[in-house]
Amino acid sequence: MRTASQDLSKEVAAAQAELAATLADLDERMLRDDALLELTATVEAAGRVVDALRLKTAGEVAFRSRRELGEDRLSAQKGCRNGVELLARITLASERTLTQRMRVGEATRPRTALTGDTLPAAFPAASAALRAGTLGYDSALAIIDTLAPIRARVGDLNLERAEHALVAAATGPTVESPLPFAADEVRGQARVWESVLDPDGTEPAEERAMNARGISAGLTRDGLVHRKMALLPEIDAKFETLLNAYLNPRSKPTFTDPDPDAPKDPRATAQARHDVFASLIDGAARSADAPRIGGAAPTVLVSVRQADLDQRCGSGFIEGCDAALSMAAVEQLVCAGGLQHALIGDDGRLVSLSTTDRVFNAQQRRAITLRDGGCIIPGCTIPAAWSEIHHVIAHRDGGETDVCNGVLLCWFHHRTIETSGWQILMIDGVPHVKPPPWLRNGRSDADTPWRRSTKSRTQLADLLERQPVLVE
Structure with a gap:
């Protein structure tokens, strides 16, 4: 005998198949302008119905997977850590999307009292509009995310008033607007309600800031990992001061007279700030105070096929990161961080693993630091602790991992x-450098002398003592 849920799933699947068949021969390029816009609106309306069902099911999965149920929670019964992982396996959607769905689904789901009685949803107006297909997911998310945090401070009645007004604006028309508000307008209106209902809040501003601080997990897009940072003012001031100290020409540390050959930085300000931050992270990871992981310093694991590394083509992959890594980036990490050869058989079995090579040890790094004092490129102010060690003659070309072949x-x-x-x-x-052609003032490579380069204060003092003294 079929259950009601099986019948419902069958009906939804049939509706999905019917919709797919209806749209199978659609070519939107052949539609006139008005027909295209009408279809767009109709598809969005259908999407709101589907979104409402997504939110209902996500909210129910979240409720049945709540932590207080222990091993009896639905997610645990299915071998998942939590409801998000369970939904991700079923829907194949991203965890970020599913977390939002669960949050809205729980807020619009009827609640259960301790007595077992059914109570209205925390946001009943939004719940009803979602079920009717008149309220979109983005607008519902804007209302709930803005109002839910202030409920305890403003009370249920005030929150209900704001919710009804916002749902009315989102579904329209209203006295104020002949058309429904778009999701961004709803969010803006919700912020206005927040400021009216909770102008100061019971929490001091600093306490709210402490609760809101954070650095989000990264999202990979176009080869970059995008993060959002919300820093406390004093932390941002320290960070900004640190960046400015290494980017502002007036505050850069200098040891001698201005260097006439120091190049003008070709990077945009934002790019230079990124690169200073990258060097700062490298320095922190190498610090003796950094926590150990498995007995070793924090280490980024990069995998690359030997054939690709030999041919200098293809991509590498970082453990825990979605973005592929260019071969130039792989070679930089190999040069600075070392390499282990792992031989994996055709059947996927690990056949052998070499010891780490191509790594300058701590004693070598200290010696190179004493000699170079920092990045040896003229004009660069990144200190030794933040610098990487580069093989002057590449390891693939026979260069040794020796202090006479390594520079900062x-x-x-x-x-x-x-x-x-x-x-x-x-x-x-001793490291010597020669500038690129655009810094040679028209001189050829042969006419451009090699110049000793160091940022070591003791080395620079020694060089100054050797300079001839003019006697009048």
Whole structure:
């Protein structure tokens, strides 16, 4: 005998198949303007009905997977950590989307009292409009996300008043507007209600800021990982001061007279700030105070096929990151962080694993730091602790992991050393540099001398003592 839920699933599947068949031969390019807009509105209305069902089911899964149920929660019975993971396996949607669905679904789901009685949803007006297909998901999310945090401070009656007004504006028309508000307008209107109902709040502003601080998990898009940061003012001030100290020409640390060969930074300000941050992270990871993971310093794991590494093509992959890594980035990480060869058989079995090589050890790093003092590219102010060690003669070309073949480069100059035009040569174990063509004032490569480069204060003091003294 079929259950009611099986019948419902069958009916929804049939409706899905019918809709797919109806739209199978659709070519939107052949529609006239008005017909295209009418179809767009109709599809959105149908989507609201589907979204309402998505929210209802997500809210119910969240309720049945709540933590207080322990091992009896639905997610645990299905071998999942929580309701989000369970929904992700079923729907294949992203965890971020599912978390939002569960939040809205729970807020618009009828509640159960301790006595077992059924109570209205926390947001009954939004719940009813969602079921009717008149309120969109984005507008519902804007209303709930804005009003839910202030419920305890403003009371149920005030919140109900704001909710009804916002749902009315989102579904329209109203006295104020002949057309429904779009989701962004609803969110803006919700912020107005928030400011009216909770102008000061019972929590001090600083306490609210403490609760709101954070750095979001990254979302990969177009080869970049996008994060949102909400920093406390004093933390942002420290961060800003640190960046400015290494980017502002007036505040850059100087050891001698201004360097006439120091290049003008070609990077945009935002790019330079990123690169200083990258160097800061490298320095923090190498710090002796950094927590150990498995007995080793925090380490980024990158996998790449040996054939791709040999041919310098293809991509690498970072453990825990969705974005593929260019071969240039892989080679930079290998140069600075080392390499282990893992031989995996055709059947997927790990055949062998080599020990780590191509890594400058702590003693070598200390020696190179004493000699170089920081990134050796003239004009760069990144300190030694934040710099990486670059093989002047690449390991693939027979270069050894030795102090006479390693120099300090910041993250940016290490990443771009093969394309920027800067040349590095070790002469009797001492780093010398030659600027790129655009900094040579028309001189040829042959007419451009190699110049010793160091940021070490003791080395610079020694060089100054050796300079001839003019006697009048």
